[in-house]
Amino acid sequence: xxxxxxxxxxxxxxxxxxxxxxxxxxxxxxxxxxxxxxxxxxxxxxxxxxxxxxxxxxxxxxxxxxxxxxxxxxxxxxxxxxxxxxxxxxxxxxxxxxxxxxxxxxxxxxxxxxxxxxxxxxxxxxxxxxxxxxxxxxxxxxxxxxxxxxxxxxxxxxxxxxxxxxxxxxxxxxxxxxxxxxxxxxxxxxxxxxxxxxxxxxxxxxxxxxxxxxxxx
Amino acid sequence: xxxxxxxxxxxxxxxxxxxxxxxxxxxxxxxxxxxxxxxxxxxxxxxxxx
Amino acid sequence: xxxxxxxxxxxxxxxxxxxxxxxxxxxxxxxxxxxxxxxxxxxxxxxxxxxxxxxxxxxxxxxxxxxxxxxxxxxxxxxxxxxxxxxxxxxxxxxxxxxxxxxxxxxxxxxxxxxxxxxxxxxxxxxxxxxxxxxxxxxxxxxxxxxxxxxxxxxxxxxxxxxxxxxxxxxxxxxxxxxxxxxxxxxxxxxxxxxxxxxxxxxxxxxxxxxxxxxxxxxxxx
Numbered sequence: 001x002x003x004x005x006x007x008x009x010x011x012x013x014x015x016x017x018x019x020x021x022x023x024x025x026x027x028x029x030x031x032x033x034x035x036x037x038x039x040x041x042x043x044x045x046x047x048x049x050x051x052x053x054x055x056x057x058x059x060x061x062x063x064x065x066x067x068x069x070x071x072x073x074x075x076x077x078x079x080x081x082x083x084x085x086x087x088x089x090x091x092x093x094x095x096x097x098x099x100x101x102x103x104x105x106x107x108x109x110x111x112x113x114x115x116x117x118x119x120x121x122x123x124x125x126x127x128x129x130x131x132x133x134x135x136x137x138x139x140x141x142x143x144x145x146x147x148x149x150x151x152x153x154x155x156x157x158x159x160x161x162x163x164x165x166x167x168x169x170x171x172x173x174x175x176x177x178x179x180x181x182x183x184x185x186x187x188x189x190x191x192x193x194x195x196x197x198x199x200x201x202x203x204x205x206x207x208x209x210x211x212x213x214x215x216x217x
Numbered sequence: 218x219x220x221x222x223x224x225x226x227x228x229x230x231x232x233x234x235x236x237x238x239x240x241x242x243x244x245x246x247x248x249x250x251x252x253x254x255x256x257x258x259x260x261x262x263x264x265x266x267x
Numbered sequence: 268x269x270x271x272x273x274x275x276x277x278x279x280x281x282x283x284x285x286x287x288x289x290x291x292x293x294x295x296x297x298x299x300x301x302x303x304x305x306x307x308x309x310x311x312x313x314x315x316x317x318x319x320x321x322x323x324x325x326x327x328x329x330x331x332x333x334x335x336x337x338x339x340x341x342x343x344x345x346x347x348x349x350x351x352x353x354x355x356x357x358x359x360x361x362x363x364x365x366x367x368x369x370x371x372x373x374x375x376x377x378x379x380x381x382x383x384x385x386x387x388x389x390x391x392x393x394x395x396x397x398x399x400x401x402x403x404x405x406x407x408x409x410x411x412x413x414x415x416x417x418x419x420x421x422x423x424x425x426x427x428x429x430x431x432x433x434x435x436x437x438x439x440x441x442x443x444x445x446x447x448x449x450x451x452x453x454x455x456x457x458x459x460x461x462x463x464x465x466x467x468x469x470x471x472x473x474x475x476x477x478x479x480x481x482x483x484x485x486x487x488x489x
Contacts, residue, residue: 034224080238118435131424146475197242214256
């Protein structure tokens with residue numbers, strides 16, 4: 001029931017976000033219509049970070065408390081996070097083509113997103129390649145902690161690495177109120193969608209655990 | 218306006234991937250439900266015999 | 268504190284003794300690093316090789332480092348030493364620091380031999396002492412997470428692939444910083460340009476030495 005309310009809310013916000021992005025918000029002068037991809041890229045990047053923050057928290061709680069629900073939370077959030085990180089990379093690449101003229105540039109944000117993606121792909125692989133379930137949970141928790149702590153250092157290093165050529169600033173004079181509203185609604189829409197997906201994924205993991213327990217009896 | 222295609226491409230990709238993910242979640246859920254049902258059936262059959 | 272150090276040194280001594288008897292890690296890793304350098308030499312135009320020397324140096328050291336790190340726990344695991352270590356009445360962080368210092372020394376030995384050879388092969392003009400500092404900082408970074416992931420990977424089903432898959436993405440900041448810093452040194456840049464990269468590496472080293480020593484016990488427990 002609660003998940004249905006969340007799903008409905010997410011759907012409504014999504015429709016609102018689409019309306020705001022395509023019809024309401026004024027076109028940015030410098031970059032033209034392409035700038036509207038921005039309202040898609042920011043929520044994607046934010047959700048990637050949020051998902052991996054939840055992996056981090058779930059990992060710590062699992063190692064401390066050893067309750068499988070924290071492991072289930074971390075695993076589910078990592079999988080949904082990988083989906084959003086992949087989307088960040090694809091949308092970033094679609095953004096890069098009209099703005100910089102190439103599909104890929106080693107720009108700090110794109111580069112650190114790619115590194116992030118690689119870290120959490122390894123996280124999921126550790127799980128599937130571990131000798132048994134509880135070992136996989138422990139190992140993955142360690143990777144989830146180390147990986148998240150690494151993110152700020154990766155961002156710092158890639159920014160300094162490209163520091164000599166600052167990328168084009170998306171907004172010269174800050175965000176206009178209408179743009180900020182659009183951005184916030186879009187972030188809210190995708191964030192509720194993230195929680196819907198997370199809930200679904202957790203339900204799936206719980207069902208899996210139940211079946212495994214039953215088939216062992 | 219020549220860049221409208223990129224905007225639509227970005228939105229299309231996001232929605233196609235998200236829908237694909239949701240569908241894969243639903244498919245896995247159905248598969249699990251089927252496994253669960255067959256397990257329950259088997260265990261109840263065994264209990265009936267015993 | 269003194270007791271802690273004593274235990275760490277005991278584990279380190281065990282590794283050094285094993286290495287002195289077999290020369291398993293240092294020699295094979297060294298040969299591997301030289302091979303990487305030679306192959307890179309073919310991949311680039313000979314005239315332009317000076318420009319990519321830093322990149323070659325760090326690719327060689329990272330790949331060789333991963334090879335050495337994976338050997339470090341494979342030997343323990345295959346000979347059943349890991350169980351012995353786990354049975355010892357010491358904490359996880361003692362084992363971690365013992366293994367870490369061992370890996371660090373092997374990697375440093377390799378780096379110390381590789382550096383002059385690279386300078387000769389690539390015909391680089393000068394050797395600057397700052398390079399030693401960069402190599403030490405970067406190697407501590409490699410050894411800090413590398414030891415943790417090596418212990419993790421050796422217990423998984425695909426240990427050869429698991430270690431590099433975990434190790435490379437995590438150490439990207441160190442690789443970027445080391446390449447940039449040694450580039451600045453070789454071009455005769457000033458110390459102020461260099462210091463930011465040294466700070467990045469030092470921060471990475473401290474953070475991951477602390478965090479890895481804290482989580483290491485979760486890797487080796489059974």
